[in-house]
Structure formats: C-alpha cells, structure tokens
Amino acid sequence: MPIPKDEMKSFNNFLRESRLPSSRKMSDRAIANYEKEHGKITSALLRKNFSQIIADCIRIENRMFDEIMNEIRESWGIDLLGNTERNRSFPVISGLIDQAIAVLNAKDAVEEKLASVIKILQEINDGVSFGMKQSGKTRAGAAFQNYLESFFDRLDLQYDRQQAIRPGEVLDLVFPNLKLLQERYQDAIIMECQTTLKDRFRLSLGKAHEQVGTTKFIATLTGTNIITASDHLDLTDAKINEIRDNHWRLVALREIAEQKNSPTIISFEDFVNKEYPNRSGLWST
Numbered sequence: 001m002p003i004p005k006d007e008m009k010s011f012n013n014f015l016r017e018s019r020l021p022s023s024r025k026m027s028d029r030a031i032a033n034y035e036k037e038h039g040k041i042t043s044a045l046l047r048k049n050f051s052q053i054i055a056d057c058i059r060i061e062n063r064m065f066d067e068i069m070n071e072i073r074e075s076w077g078i079d080l081l082g083n084t085e086r087n088r089s090f091p092v093i094s095g096l097i098d099q100a101i102a103v104l105n106a107k108d109a110v111e112e113k114l115a116s117v118i119k120i121l122q123e124i125n126d127g128v129s130f131g132m133k134q135s136g137k138t139r140a141g142a143a144f145q146n147y148l149e150s151f152f153d154r155l156d157l158q159y160d161r162q163q164a165i166r167p168g169e170v171l172d173l174v175f176p177n178l179k180l181l182q183e184r185y186q187d188a189i190i191m192e193c194q195t196t197l198k199d200r201f202r203l204s205l206g207k208a209h210e211q212v213g214t215t216k217f218i219a220t221l222t223g224t225n226i227i228t229a230s231d232h233l234d235l236t237d238a239k240i241n242e243i244r245d246n247h248w249r250l251v252a253l254r255e256i257a258e259q260k261n262s263p264t265i266i267s268f269e270d271f272v273n274k275e276y277p278n279r280s281g282l283w284s285t
Helices: 005-019 023-038 043-081 091-105 110-154 178-183 201-205 237-245 254-260 268-280
Strands: 160-166 169-175 189-194 215-220 249-252 265-267
Touching: 005 043, 005 091, 005 110, 023 043, 023 110, 043 091, 043 110, 043 254, 043 268, 091 110, 110 169, 110 189, 160 178, 169 268, 189 201, 189 268, 201 215, 201 237, 215 268, 237 249, 249 254, 249 268, 254 265, 254 268, 265 268
Parallel strands: 189 215, 215 249, 249 265
Antiparallel strands: 160 169, 169 189
C-alpha cells in the first residue's frame, strides 16, 4: 500500500520538530557562530560590510541545516520507533518498518534480508529526502528575513514586519511602520524579501499598486549561488527592466550591485547608509 501524502507530510513534520530548531533559533545560532569566529557584529561593521556578513551567515546556516538533514535521513527509523503513538499517527509507515524488522529477524541469508529491507523502506527514504529538500527551500526564505531583521535591529532602523495592507496582501517589511504607509505612503519604504529571482519575485511586484510614489525594494541574495547552484542566472536584463517598469528597485549583495551597475539595483550598504537615512528624515515632519 502506497504511503498517503498526508501521512508522509505529517511524518516529515514530526522528524523536523524532533531535531530541527525553529528558523529564528537556527539563524541566531549561525550569528553566534559567525561572531565566535569573526567578532561581534556591530552597527559600524554592518554599515561597512553588510553584504559580506549576511552572505557568510547564510553559508553558516546552510551548513548547519545540511548536517541536521543528514541526521534526519540517517535516523528517521530510530525516531519513529521511539514514538509511542507511531501506529496511530503513521499507520502505513509503521507497518512498513515492522515488515523490515520481521525480515531482519528471519533466518534468511544476509544478502536476501538486506535486499528485502532496502525495497521495503525505499518509499519512506524517498519521501523523507523529498520532504527535507522542500523544507530547505522554505527555510532559506525565512532565514533571509531573520538576518535582515536582526541586522536592521542592530542598526536601530525602524520597521514593521509582515503587515497586511489589504486582505491577502502582506508586506514583508514596512519602514518605519504601517501607520505612516497608510497616512503618508509617499514617505514610507516597502521591502519584500526574495532569496532568488525565480518567478516568485513577480508576486512582490504585484503588491502595493495603490501606493504610487512609495519607495519599493525587493531585497535579494541572488547572483552568487549562495541559495542555489544556478542563481547567478536569475538576474537577467529582462528581469531588471521588468522590476524597473513596475516602479520597484532591488537591494542586492554589493558584488552584484557593482557588477550590474544599474540605477535599479543598490547594495545593502547603500540602503542602510543612504536610502534609509534620506527617507527617515521625512518621518519626523
């Protein structure tokens, strides 16, 4: 009997909950590891090297995540057998592992038992591997915003996070707050977070259409293969023009901003040292 999709999804959630810290805790640990090696991340360092610091923290967290995912792939059977509710929560998966245990306890030749166990557990192994891969994609986006918020806090930038401007339309970051965006939207800043510029960036372009004149940015890590092995192919001239034509700009790693040399793209350093200070001067009036 094939494993039901809902059961496989629940099983992967159980495995992550048992071994994987929350996204925020993972990012905090990565920052702690960075600071252990390089020293404290101060506001002065962020103003000078924001791009390098956030890229290094992402790489550290990627390594931490991969280590935990490997642990889960190797130890899912132990975690399952240690769950006293396994037969109720994961009946098909529990049935398969019980079959595998029965094979191991049989008196057949070792080669036959090994072949049978591999075949019995193949669907579970494939499902766990696929689930961990999907989890990695979700985690990367959350981690990116975690670092932005942590570093913006260290720089004493004012912002609201995850603000709904209408039903079904949520903005990742609003500077300085939603109240100013609603009352004087031309003075506010909107920032969407997209780790890469796959098709999902167009979801950001579709937001805040009524806020004409608001400064709008998509923050991204694309261009240096930090997120995927091919994200250096994402930032095409056509996409840059599409972003410009929709009255948005990009905040990117300094290396990419300098490489592209486009008025549509600024670096994280330019955002915190120029764009934010220039706009924040309007907020007290």
